[in-house]
Amino acid sequence: MKKLLALSLLSLATSGAFAADVTGGSSSAYVEALPSNLLAPETAGIAMPTTVGGIADPAAVVSFQAGPIAQTNGVLSGYGTSSAHITNPYNGVVTSETWKNKVAYDTEVYAYRQIAAPSTGFPQFGGEVIAKVAGAEVYFGEWAPVKPDPLPGNSTDLNLGSADRTVWYVGENPTTSMPTLVNAKYNVVGLSQYAPGTAGGVTSGVLTANYGSGSGTLTGTVGAINFGGTTIASNGSFSRTTQIKGQFYGANADALAGIYVNGSTKVAFGGAKQ
Template identity: 35%
Template structure:
């Protein structure tokens, strides 16, 4: 019996030390055929943390350990707009241009001096690997640690185990992608918005919130179209986000979210959005999402508008009180 208990204790310690998420990642998507979310389980990019299955793939790649890590490595070596190779992904060094990658940051200032900060990776696939799903473009927003007085520099995304991710995906266009381009194919009708997090509020564990303010950004249509016109979301690496503050109240099994996130004349109003005891929120038609990390962060999607081009993925962190 002592041997079995010792083995169990060692197994638990190994699990904690590995950085694997103890909670089950949860989220949502506007189109599960484009992006399905959940715990990562890919043979190379797995680990049980927040993951996405792209374009109907049978397994989910680990967002932090896969595309985010690979693109950050390439950018660190060669700058924004770098070409990511297999070696950037921890694989054998082969002369293959896997993807073109960019990184951007964003911040939202609350009524006080606290800033919500965000890191955003944009990835345009060039060469399809047999171990990776096909796609045209993948944009991944990450909720980062708050800062005081000024936007964070550098931005530090929430650690694995508490990671909160949101973004957009588009299928691969017909033909061979060029070696250098800012077209992520986000005008395609199959464009999908999604969100997922490592440590969701769930199982009737929604904490009480009293006028909790969240700094939020939204991602929508990054890049250019096939003929070079810049889309509303700006260029990868120099994006135009929706930004704003949302206020949440919750107690005794009921609550709601108010406020807007805006980009120029475009506005998404959260009036009528209710909060459930399981940490989810929705307005019954166009807005859905979830709280994470004991409601210190949130993420979700907006699916209103005339078409998939209008859909927005958003995320945020609590900046007051």
């Protein structure tokens, strides 16, 4: 852990320009999908506020794999609904409570509840949920601001009932030129107000992609979301009005991720080709 934080500080001081092979989106200015500049540079991550009440700070983007996921794996050896605490090795302060679970389609879900302020210059991760698509560096999840005076011990309240809750998606190697797809099936998981103590807030379904001659469609359902009317563009993105937006990943469009926003209903989703 001590080495992890030391490498983080070094990376913050020496980070370079953002790479072009990481892309994604979010439902608010509190989160921005970007290549990391903390820990493993230019890998998938998200910018979050570095001050309470602020918006996403692109100067502090932590690599998922080398940052929070590595920290969780260091304190939790298996999957389940029990939690563990992550401690700052320099001052002994417990900074977060974390969970690790595996849900439908081998999708790993990591959750974090901020207990104490992070080190200066690092994100206010608040209540954060990170889901990883099996077999791909593709992620989707939720973020909410830290609760005032968070409980120091154990609690499953990630503050995901906040009006500022944000859903997001991000991945490496986005599809930039769509291949021909004929009834390609994707096993997809959705997250909405994930409950780490019970693994509630998880839905699943199968989406079907058809693409050729410069246009395509994405159909099917994930939970209560019907994807009818969603169109695929030649650059690998897909959308439906302002409700659905997302991206395929990999040269063969082997994975996808995105968000659904309809009023107060906000869902992040992702999955891999069957």
